[in-house]
Amino acid sequence: MKKYFFIIVLLVSGLTFLGCEKEESNPTGGGGNNNNTNPSGQPMPSFDTLANYNGTLATIYYSTTIMGFSVDQAMAFASFGTNGVDAGTVSVNGNNIPATAAGSSTYYMIPSAANPTQTLSGVNFNGSNHTWSIGGSANVSAFNASVTSVSNFNVTYPVSTTTHSKSSSLAVNWNNGNSNNKVMIVLTGTSGTGTYMSAELSDNGSYTIPSSSLSGFSGQVLMQVVKYRYSVAASGGKSYVLISEVVKQVTFTIN
Known part of the structure; x- marks a missing residue:
């Protein structure tokens, strides 16, 4: 149990992932760009x-592997306004999501650095609905809205044992394709060399990443x-924008 707790703390404390320079123009259906610098620490489309x-x-x-242990974590994240404002009570599928202050900004997240072992109940990634309820505040009007979740999948190539030559294009393969979904791919050199974010x-x-x-x-x-997947709610x-996403992380070698 202590080892499991340490892994979860390590995962959450490291969620503020390195921002990636965008290598390609990547508009989403909402007219924005993909984003890897939000407080959740996970890449997601920007609108x-x-x-x-x-x-x-x-x-x-x-989903990732840390120190040889598989770590799978369901998360919820919400941010309102330009820089994060209070929105009253926020919940998804009945899970109340606590507000977190970061300087002058407020965002909502499970788990968080303050409570790294908090978990979500009844939030499944199998095509089911994720229903949000926003209590509202002076800055945000109250509303309820849903998004259909994506289903879990696996990356089949590259894998952790892969060593790939940078002189060759890299074919990234995964399973459980669905025409209702969108995909983006992010690469970051762990030593600080190289960044890439797909359209x-x-x-x-x-998808093949060119050499x-x-x-x-x-x-x-x-x-x-x-x-x-995403949906847009008006209030x-x-x-x-309501987003459901599955993030699969693989560490491999490029020489």
């Missing part, structure tokens, strides 16, 4: 250019393959 955009509400299933992709099971995008990598690389003249 900040959507008309009357006023917040993102995301359910995230994150929005179709969930057809494969020209791999030239900056050398050594161990962290790859995140993200499947997501009080503002637009709110």
Whole structure:
């Protein structure tokens, strides 16, 4: 139990992941760009250019291996306004999500650094609905809205034992494709060399990253393959984006 607790603390304390330089133009259906610098620490599409955009509400299933242990974590994250404002009570599928203050900003997250072992109940990633309830405040009007979740999947290539030559294009493969989903792929060199973020992709099971995008990598690389769906809710003249995503993380080598 102590070992499990340590892994979860390590996971949550490390959620503020390195922001990636965007290597490709990547508009989403909402007119924004993919984003890897939000407080959840997980990459997700950005909709900040959507008309009357006023917040993102995301359910995230994150899967990786840390120190030889498989870690699978369901998360919920919400941020309102331009820089994070109070929205009253926030819940998803009946789970009340606590507010977290970060300087002058407020966001909502489970688990959080303050409570790294808090878990979600009844939030499944199998095509079921994730229903959000926002109590409202002076900044955000109250509303309820849902998004259909994506289903779990696996990355079949590359894997942790892969060593790939940067002079060759990299074919990334995954299973359980669905035409209703979108995909993005993020690569980050763990030594600080090389970053890559794909455009929005179709969930057809494969995407080839050209060798020209791999030239900056050398050594161990962290790859995140993200499947997501989203819906847009309107309330009080503002637009709110609900996202469901599954993030699969693989560490391999590029030389």
